């Protein structure tokens with residue numbers, strides 16, 4: 137493609153309706169995604185420390201930060217747990233989010249109207265509660281002393297005699313269980329809402345027809361609802377995976393408050409945040425490099441998931457006109 | 459051998475909307491019953507009540523002598539075809555038809571046999587490997603019927619199965635469907651808002667409006683002897699003409715005055731009119747039972763009118779005539795040459811006139827039957 141050709145194409149695009157339609161999205165992407173990424177990539181090639189921008193901003197160290205990252209992953213014993221934790225956390229929480237959301241959407245589909253809406257509201261509560269309040273509830277629930285709700289219940293039932301420090305003593309499954317539980321509960325509602333609205337778009341005659349033929353709820357679920365929700369399952373899985381890869385707000389508080397182990401309770405995203413904002417020596421160059429790699433991994437995983445699950449086909453195949 | 463019987467069935471929805479009210483209907487063994495009514499009249503509600511998808515608020519439903527009022531749909535052995543056909547979009551035609559049998563856990567070779575047999579009967583055996591979206595409307599409709607028939611139901615329920623097809627196809631399919639129903643001998647209830655469909659296919663028609671059944675009878679009877687103004691106006695294309703008439707007596711004979719002109723009252727109505735002392739009636743007559751003459755001379759069953767418009771319909775003409783300000787229609791042979799605003803003479807066949815009571819809009823016959 138020649139330069140003028142590309143130039144005139146861009147000019148044409150700018151004058152088209154599509155451009156006006158996409159403009160708000162384009163601005164948002166530039167401000168909140170492209171600029172931060174460019175800044176991060178830039179930072180990852182500098183030895184920036186402790187936000188001392190004036191001093192380090194013009195110094196270039198090439199791929200040094202990336203090599204340091206690689207070295208850390210392979211040699212630093214405190215970094216390995218963070219990556220294992222990230223993988224375990226994402227896989228199990230994702231399964232809970234998607235299957236839980238699907239299960240709830242289908243269960244409420246078979247319920248009466250009133251039960252359905254109150255069940256859904258109940259599951260939306262974690263999402264509607266402010267993060268700090270929500271984290272506080274589970275902080276006290278899993279607290280390692282006898283004031284912890286879980287401990288006091290188990291002790292009063294006589295199942296245990298001394299309080300268990302769930303997040304600090306049972307390594308690694310204690311802290312894993314807590315961060316998975318807390319995030320899993322929040323994430324379920326997203327799938328639930330997407331699947332519920334998808335189910336409500338399935339013509340009710342399909343379900344009635346199956347019922348008339350004698351199909352049980354389980355058979356309707358397996359033979360009709362789930363096959364028809366295929367694309368929504370793909371979508372929710374991909375979306376949730378990416379959002380779990382980058383989430384750190386609840387986990388940050390649970391680690392900060394000392395509820396869960398610092399190494400087996402920290403995920404990659406939180407690790408970056410700590411490196412840049414809370415560590416004694418804020419190694420911003422390294423944090424930026426780690427962040428850039430996270431974005432690349434996220435992009436690859438996202439594309440891979442869509443590829444494997446056939447999202448491409450869903451986007452390309454026009455549904456409506458052929 | 460199934461006779462479907464609804465006794466005083468009422469369905470009030472949770473929203474308070476009355477779906478149907480006091481439905482009494484018996485569909486005999488092997489009978490093809492059409493449930494005919496306008497949109498929102500309660501046709502689908504009635505069908506779903508028979509299927510067991512809705513529970514009646516009151517009343518009972520019987521299949522033969524078995525009270526099925528509280529029996530779930532799956533234990534009623536019915537085949538149901540929906541207006542939108544409700545084919546499972548993710549299943550091939552074969553699997554769509556096989557679905558009811560798979561639910562019953564029949565052995566796969568038996569399923570295969572039955573699916574092929576049914577597909578052959580509906581001439582869709584070449585389409586078994588396709589998905590529903592790869593089929594034309596007519597083909598999808600056959601698949602839906604095949605899926606309803608494959609489990610050999612006692613009762614076949616069809617909810618406007620032809621309404622999504624084009625006019626040509628509708629006419630060819632309805633003959634086929636009627637033949638199939640007679641061949642299989644299944645008690646069939648067929649919901650439609652298309653009066654031509656009901657007249658063409660059904661053994662009997664139940665006309666329903668505002669959730670109530672207004673008239674049940676053979677097509678001929680419902681057509682020629684409508685029980686209410688609504689039925690007369692709903693059946694027929696063009697529908698029955700209605701004009702207001704005043705009853706007068708002259709020298710011991712009854713006459714009806716229409717648009718200031720006197721016609722003789724049909725003799726078979728005389729006793730009822732006299733007994734009830736009616737002064738006013740609605741006169742109903744069908745366009746095809748109306749003759750048009752160039753001049754009236756002294757025929758005492760004719761009235762003068764004016765040609766308002768002539769609509770050539772191919773086989774015949776529809777003449778729209780102005781009768782003292784009211785428009786009425788008549789079907790005439792193409793040989794008649796008429797021009798707009800020409801004065802003509804309209805002669806409804808006296809034997810086929812139907813008189814209605816203006817207050818209740820019921821035909822005088824049905825009023826008489828009610829009182830006796």
Ligand SMILES: Nc1ncnc2c1ncn2[C@@H]1O[C@H](COP(=O)(O)OP(=O)(O)OP(=O)(O)O)[C@@H](O)[C@H]1O
Pocket residue numbers: 471472473475476477495496497498499500501502503504651
């Ligand atoms: N599930 C429901 N809940 C509340 N009202 C309903 C429900 N189903 C039907 N109705 C109401 O009951 C009445 C009869 O509806 P029905 O579906 O039986 O009409 P229909 O004769 O089949 O009409 P159409 O030819 O448009 O299909 C309508 O007023 C409709 O709004």
Ligand SMILES: [Mg+2]
Pocket residue numbers: 501502503617
């Ligand atoms: Mg309907």
